[in-house]
Amino acid sequence: MVTHSRVAIVGAGAVGASLAYGLMFKNICTEILFVDVHPDIVNAQVLDLADAASVSHTRIRAAVTAQEAGQCDIIVMTAGAKQRPGEPRTKLIERNYRVLKNVIQSMQPIRADAVLLMVSNPVDILTHLARKLSGLPPRQVLGSGTYLDSTRLCVHLGEMFDVNPQSVHAYVLGEHGDSQMIAWEAATIGGQRLTTLPDFDKKVDKAKVGQAIAGKAMDIIRLKGATFYGIGACAADLVHTIVLNKKVVHPVSVYVEKLGVTLSMPAKIGWEGVQEVYDVHLSKEEEEQLRASADALREIQDLY
Known part of the structure; x- marks a missing residue:
């Protein structure tokens, strides 16, 4: 019996949608929840991806609240600010730190046995920060890395x-x-x-x-x-x-x-x-x- 089958994807952009699309065709998740600060984008992605349901048993929907996403088995973070032309890396990190902090706070209390997967860049720094901000054990926080x-x-x-x-x-x-x-x-x-x-x-x-x-x-x-x-x-x-x-x-x-x-x-x-x-x-x-x-x-x- 699959016990880790509800997945939350934070960030409904191209990466989050590509991830959801790939997961739907693997037929391993009972449910995929989208979270994003732009509800129209979430609704659009859900409507579009739902058309693939004819070849997948995976249900896809918008999370009712960020706290609901925090209770999923796996939480994947794809949201984050993009580097602006000429912007120093340290500035990008600072902006994404604020994004990550707000997201993790909004999902609290995060399920104690949840696995948090970081995909947003710079992924090593953000994985380090997610481990500290989430309060989850180190083994439950990892990044897509290399x-x-x-x-x-x-x-x-x-x-x-x-x-x-x-x-x-x-x-x-x-x-x-x-x-x-x-x-x-x-x-x-x-x-x-x-x-x-x-x-x-x-x-x-x-x-x-x-x-x-x-x-x-x-x-x-x-x-x-x-x-x-x-x-x-x-x-x-x-x-x-x-x-x-x-x-x-x-x-x-x-x-x-x-x-x-x-x-x-x-x-x-x-x-x-x-x-x-x-x-x-x-x-x-x-x-x-x-x-x-x-x-x-x-x-x-x-x-x-």
Whole structure:
């Protein structure tokens, strides 16, 4: 019997709608509730998505109150301010901190065993703040982190080595942002370490691959204004993993005790949220990159 089946999505924009659309076709939720400060947008999304009910058993509706959303099994935060042209990152964080604080306060008291999934950016900082503001145990608060970046990496490497991306296991770790890094030493295809393949050095320019993965979002934004299908699919998969207690390992934004910071590391995910965080085999250079990413995030997270 599925026990984690009511999902609240905070934010009825393109990302929230893409997430809801993906979840409806998975048929794993009994109900999806939308919450947004713009009721007309919520009603429009509900009306539009309800047309997909003919191929889904999932009921979708507007939450009666924010408190009702706080009683759902899983709460997904997609709402947040977008960065303005020329705006410093610190200003964006401050604006989204206020948004997050207001939302979490409006949902109180949040269900004690709820899992809070952060998708809004900057996701590592906001996951750190959500953990503090919600009062939930650290394991019940996680962010989408570098899951999408890692998916992009596996697809990219699959194309380079002519293999299905599902057979590629590779992680982008650290910040979902400027200081993220690729764990090349831990990357494998069919159980064989990628860096030991005979043609690895000929096929792979690590710097170029890193730039391609980190820069893909900006390419999409430049061409169409926003990204939402990829992150919507990844968020839906994370909800799927929690609802069915799949215990799949994904790179997500979690509190890493040994680093004293919230960033992306591979984590086993199930009903309780994060069940275990795994260490990854890294080269000395990669360890330095991960610590540099942690230091950059900690400098901001310590302000809150």
